[in-house]
Every structure is written in structure tokens, then in C-alpha cells.
Amino acid sequence: MSEKKIVMFDSNEAAKQATVTLWQSRDGGLSEDERAARYGGCTHVKCKDCGKPVEKWKIYCSECEHRRAIERWTDMPRAKYDGGMLYSQTLDKYYNDLGEAEDDIQEYIDSEDISGIAELDDLRLVICEPQYARQMDEDYFDLPEDGALSEPLLAAMNAFNAIASKEIVSWFPGKNVPVFVEDKK
Numbered sequence: 001m002s003e004k005k006i007v008m009f010d011s012n013e014a015a016k017q018a019t020v021t022l023w024q025s026r027d028g029g030l031s032e033d034e035r036a037a038r039y040g041g042c043t044h045v046k047c048k049d050c051g052k053p054v055e056k057w058k059i060y061c062s063e064c065e066h067r068r069a070i071e072r073w074t075d076m077p078r079a080k081y082d083g084g085m086l087y088s089q090t091l092d093k094y095y096n097d098l099g100e101a102e103d104d105i106q107e108y109i110d111s112e113d114i115s116g117i118a119e120l121d122d123l124r125l126v127i128c129e130p131q132y133a134r135q136m137d138e139d140y141f142d143l144p145e146d147g148a149l150s151e152p153l154l155a156a157m158n159a160f161n162a163i164a165s166k167e168i169v170s171w172f173p174g175k176n177v178p179v180f181v182e183d184k185k
Helices: 034-041 062-075 098-110 151-164
Strands: 044-046 053-055 078-080 086-088 093-095 125-132 168-173 177-179
Touching: 086 098, 086 168, 093 098, 125 177
Parallel strands: 078 177
Antiparallel strands: 044 053, 086 093, 086 125, 125 168
């Protein structure tokens, strides 16, 4: 059996002085990481696409952000529009139907501040998808470990779920750009 080496508190073996480099950010924060200190002290960073200065919590400047949003919309799949809710990515606005969106465009054209909206594509419309009412299950209730719901309550829950599965409570932007097909009569 080997004897454990004894190292005293004041021995040079117990510890030695080392140099640590710290970075101090403009606001006084200290970090061992240069990148973290620079980020903490900066107000702006370079746009990831064009290199223009942008506020540090952003990735892209407003021009590149706008261009990228249009590219994403342009690359989305197309689907025939058969009526229903639409969402404008440009205006962050929902429309009950195409007519309502077209009326909005006309208002922008007629106003002094056109805001770059002159035609339907400028709204970057997407077909909305319905959000149905949530259904209930036995986990909704705080039952004891061996507890069970009564038959009348289970029947009522099943009846509720049958209605809830068909009840649209809201809409959210979908994944398809509407294709408007002319009515050929």
C-alpha cells in the first residue's frame, strides 16, 4: 500500500499563480470570452446578408429582412383558393375573403401613403387554416390514481368532443399561397 503524499496549504505544490486574460466590455462587464465581451459592449452588428449595421439583437437589416420575407413567400407552395380566411404577411392582417383584401388594396391605392401596396401580390396572402376547439379527455380531470369518470360524464365528454371537433374557434396562417381561379361561366 502506498502512502498518500502530504501537501501543505502554504506549499508551492498546493497552488501556483496563473495569469488569466479577461475582456472588459464597454459597459464594464468582464468575460474570459472576447466575443461575449464585444457583444455585451456593442450596440450594432453586421447584417448577416449585406453587412450593414443593425441593432445587435437583429440578424438582418430591414431591407434584407423584407427581401427574405418575399423570397420565403415566393417559394411557398401554391393551392387553389376556394374561399375562406386569408392572411396578409405584409400587413399582419386577416381577411374573411378575397373581396375584403381587394377593398383594402384599393384603399391603399386611393390614399396618399401608398406604402408599396398596389396589387394583390403586394399583400403576400396565404390561405388560413382553421384552429378547432380543443377536445377533452380523462386527463382533464384530477382523478385519484384508481379513479374513473362516471358513465354520464364520459357520455357528456364524448358529446362535447363530437361538437368541438367541428367547431372552428380561430384561424392561423397556413403554408399555401392562394391561386385565384377565374370563374368561367
